[in-house]
Amino acid sequence: MAVFKCMAVAFSIAGRININSGVIASLFTSVIMFTTLIFRVVYGELISFKQAVVMMVITAGVVCISLGKPSSKAEAVEIVDY
Numbered sequence: 001m002a003v004f005k006c007m008a009v010a011f012s013i014a015g016r017i018n019i020n021s022g023v024i025a026s027l028f029t030s031v032i033m034f035t036t037l038i039f040r041v042v043y044g045e046l047i048s049f050k051q052a053v054v055m056m057v058i059t060a061g062v063v064c065i066s067l068g069k070p071s072s073k074a075e076a077v078e079i080v081d082y
Contacts, residue, residue, distance in 0.1 A: 022066020029062040 007028065014024045032055055039045040047055075 020066060022062070022068070025062050026066050029059055032058065 007024075010024045010028075011021055013019075014021050036047060036055065040047075
């Protein structure tokens with residue numbers, strides 16, 4: 001539950017200060033790599049080829065999403081408060 005709260009707060013802050021939300025998603029995805037590295041160094045755990053491929057696919061997907069540009073329709077939306 002705490003992870004979801006942290007993600008919500010991070011995306012909320014990114015929206016307020018005009019940071020691409022893809023950057024936040026990339027940071028959360030990088031946790032996979034750091035966790036793998038720590039478990040390799042501390043516990044000597046190995047990963048399989050399949051696990052390595054899945055990590056690369058996830059990372060590549062997030063990078064592709066973060067590099068994408070928002071559609072022009074999303075930029076034209078105006079919120080009017082009455």
